[in-house]
Amino acid sequence: MSRLVETRLVNGPFDDPGLLLDLRFGRRAVLFDLGDIAALSPREIGRLTHVFVSHRHMDHFAGFDRLLRLHLHRPGVLSLVGPPGFVEGVAARLGSYSWNLLDEGSVDLVIHAADFEAGRLGPATAFAARRAFRPAPIPPGAAPLPPRRSTLPLGLVLDDPDFTVEAVTLDHGLPCLAFALQERLRVNVWPEGLERLGLPVGPWLTEAKRAIRSGTGDDHAVTPLPGRSVSLGVLKAEALRVAPGQRVAYVVDAACTPANEAAILALAKGADHLFIEAAFLDEDREIAAERRHLTAQQAGSLARRADAKRLTVLHHSPRYLDRPDALRREAEAAFADT
Ligand SMILES: [Zn+2]
Numbered sequence: 600m601s602r603l604v605e606t607r608l609v610n611g612p613f614d615d616p617g618l619l620l621d622l623r624f625g626r627r628a629v630l631f632d633l634g635d636i637a638a639l640s641p642r643e644i645g646r647l648t649h650v651f652v653s654h655r656h657m658d659h660f661a662g663f664d665r666l667l668r669l670h671l672h673r674p675g676v677l678s679l680v681g682p683p684g685f686v687e688g689v690a691a692r693l694g695s696y697s698w699n700l701l702d703e704g705s706v707d708l709v710i711h712a713a714d715f716e717a718g719r720l721g722p723a724t725a726f727a728a729r730r731a732f733r734p735a736p737i738p739p740g741a742a743p744l745p746p747r748r749s750t751l752p753l754g755l756v757l758d759d760p761d762f763t764v765e766a767v768t769l770d771h772g773l774p775c776l777a778f779a780l781q782e783r784l785r786v787n788v789w790p791e792g793l794e795r796l797g798l799p800v801g802p803w804l805t806e807a808k809r810a811i812r813s814g815t816g817d818d819h820a821v822t823p824l825p826g827r828s829v830s831l832g833v834l835k836a837e838a839l840r841v842a843p844g845q846r847v848a849y850v851v852d853a854a855c856t857p858a859n860e861a862a863i864l865a866l867a868k869g870a871d872h873l874f875i876e877a878a879f880l881d882e883d884r885e886i887a888a889e890r891r892h893l894t895a896q897q898a899g900s901l902a903r904r905a906d907a908k909r910l911t912v913l914h915h916s917p918r919y920l921d922r923p924d925a926l927r928r929e930a931e932a933a934f935a936d937t
């Protein structure tokens with residue numbers, strides 16, 4: 600059964616970190632971190648609706664220009680979230696170009712940017728192409744980002760019918776965000792059951808699954824065939840298997856402090872897949888502490904303590920290029936507790 604969300608690292612472990620989360624049925628995608636994104640196709644970048652940036656070190660934010668360039672001719676809203684000061688950073692990047700050719704007749708692209716601070720998503724600022732990207736506060740009620748702090752619950756940066764995205768703030772010498780995408784429910788099709796009900800496979804199934812994921816009641820009916828309707832309750836009893844949705848966590852650039860450990864463990868708890876930085880070998884633990892990064896051993900141990908089902912390490916320091924597997928091996932050993 601195909602997943603709602605397919606994940607893929609943008610680059611190899613020695614290159615800029617970034618995780619593409621491809622939402623297979625929504626024809627859109629979400630990105631964690633915005634470093635070098637040259638490895639993503641223009642089509643993939645064009646499908647991005649939300650980009651969550653951990654912090655504004657270059658290796659996590661230098662891809663802004665490519666993102667902007669590929670969205671410049673596409674109408675729609677592109678939502679960006681980052682740590683405190685992020686909106687200012689976006690304004691500075693947009694402000695560094697000349698936009699004299701943009702006017703009311705230009706493509707209707709709007710960038711919404713917001714800071715995540717003290718556990719909450721702040722008010723969004725809109726940068727509209729038709730206003731030559733001059734910043735404007737978003738009027739109340741103009742979704743998709745909430746205009747006021749109170750709109751989204753603590754810790755959430757995106758509340759979508761199919762999934763949520765959570766954030767926590769870590770200490771990396773500056774605030775650095777870690778993220779987790781949580782599918783609401785996973786709905787799998789049981790072909791034998793479908794056959795017993797005499798129902799065909801088709802696009803109606805996608806709609807039925809979406810309705811179940813978003814909490815629609817069992818008596819809601821869908822129409823697989825003209826003149827034939829069936830309730831979600833019957834489908835759930837006979838042909839669809841409903842299970843908890845997958846959780847994907849992404850953690851980069853964090854010092855190994857007790858507060859960071861607690862925040863990472865809470866975010867990655869029971870994750871189906873944890874993507875986490877392994878910047879240094881544990882023999883270089885002191886350098887890691889100085890640079891406010893995790894070692895591979897610390898990353899693997901966090902994954903084990905969080906009960907993550909799967910671990911992928913990334914963001915290796917180039918000092919280990921001559922032994923490219925050493926960091927992964929050290930992390931995997933700690934994950935397996937050998
Ligand atoms: Zn950094």
Ligand SMILES: [Zn+2]
Pocket residue numbers: 656658659851852914
């Ligand atoms: Zn980094």
